[in-house]
Amino acid sequence: MRWKNSRRSSNVEDRRGKRIPRGVKGGGIGILLLALVGMYFGIDPSLIMNVGDAVQSSRPASQSSEPYQASPEEQEQAEFVAVVLADTEDVWSQVFRENGKTYQKPTLVLFSGTVESACGYAQAAMGPFYCPGDHKVYIDLSFYKDLQKQMHSPGDFARAYVVAHEIGHHVQKLLGISDQVDQARRQLSKEEFNKVSVRLELQADCFAGVWTNRADRMRGILEPGDIEEALNAASNIGDDRLQKQARGYVTPDSFTHGSSAQRVRWFNQGYQAGNINSCNTFEARDL
Numbered sequence: 001m002r003w004k005n006s007r008r009s010s011n012v013e014d015r016r017g018k019r020i021p022r023g024v025k026g027g028g029i030g031i032l033l034l035a036l037v038g039m040y041f042g043i044d045p046s047l048i049m050n051v052g053d054a055v056q057s058s059r060p061a062s063q064s065s066e067p068y069q070a071s072p073e074e075q076e077q078a079e080f081v082a083v084v085l086a087d088t089e090d091v092w093s094q095v096f097r098e099n100g101k102t103y104q105k106p107t108l109v110l111f112s113g114t115v116e117s118a119c120g121y122a123q124a125a126m127g128p129f130y131c132p133g134d135h136k137v138y139i140d141l142s143f144y145k146d147l148q149k150q151m152h153s154p155g156d157f158a159r160a161y162v163v164a165h166e167i168g169h170h171v172q173k174l175l176g177i178s179d180q181v182d183q184a185r186r187q188l189s190k191e192e193f194n195k196v197s198v199r200l201e202l203q204a205d206c207f208a209g210v211w212t213n214r215a216d217r218m219r220g221i222l223e224p225g226d227i228e229e230a231l232n233a234a235s236n237i238g239d240d241r242l243q244k245q246a247r248g249y250v251t252p253d254s255f256t257h258g259s260s261a262q263r264v265r266w267f268n269q270g271y272q273a274g275n276i277n278s279c280n281t282f283e284a285r286d287l
């Protein structure tokens with residue numbers, strides 16, 4: 001991806017090196033929401049619920065700081081995500097304008113280890129996530145090492161896709177889609193809700209594809225191999241692939257993000273069309 005000379009977004013909140021004091025780890029209802037939105041790479045929601053069992057406290061979540069020393073590689077990644085964020089701002093502002101709407105820019109929070117969000121307390125191990133409650137994307141950049149090594153998804157455009165997918169969830173929030181899904185959750189069984197969740201996730205992948213198309217038309221960001229990097233990442237973080245890696249077998253009813261083939265297909269669909277109307281995963285008969 002061509003990015004070095006591009007604009008960096010000013011909507012990055014750097015919380016790296018900030019510690020959350022013991023006892024203010026929140027919990028409660030926010031954790032449920034986090035379980036809904038936070039499972040970027042298919043972690044069992046019950047794991048996240050367990051995190052939420054931490055003590056509830058009325059103390060304010062003040063955070064103590066200590067100097068944070070990022071390696072040069074990590075600092076480059078921080079700049080990279082600021083550029084991707086800026087590109088998503090430009091593209092989605094334009095797409096919303098075309099549809100007579102106004103895009104509200106989200107904030108991207110960099111954290112290290114643990115973080116407090118409006119959706120509850122989160123750990124880096126859960127992967128990047130979007131919190132609809134505060135319109136923020138949270139990412140610990142160490143995830144990118146896992147993406148490259150454990151998930152066999154190298155390349156800067158694989159990393160861009162991760163951010164674009166989370167921004168896709170923000171777009172869903174602004175369009176009222178995630179609120180509808182959240183309401184539906186109350187009436188559905190866990191299995192039924194997983195199916196809805198898959199559609200929500202595949203739509204975020206499709207939106208990431210739309211962003212890719214539009215950003216490339218706007219600024220010519222794509223280099224040879226970029227699309228392959230994104231498709232490879234989409235494939236490697238499919239629920240079936242991850243479950244197989246973790247457990248050795250696949251249980252489709254517990255899918256919450258979609259299979260590898262589905263994730264590839266929907267990213268590609270958004271990329272080819274460059275239009276959010278191509279992303280109606282909720283009406284699609286076959287995913």
Ligand SMILES: [Zn+2]
Nearest residue numbers: 040169201204
């Ligand atoms: Zn997602």
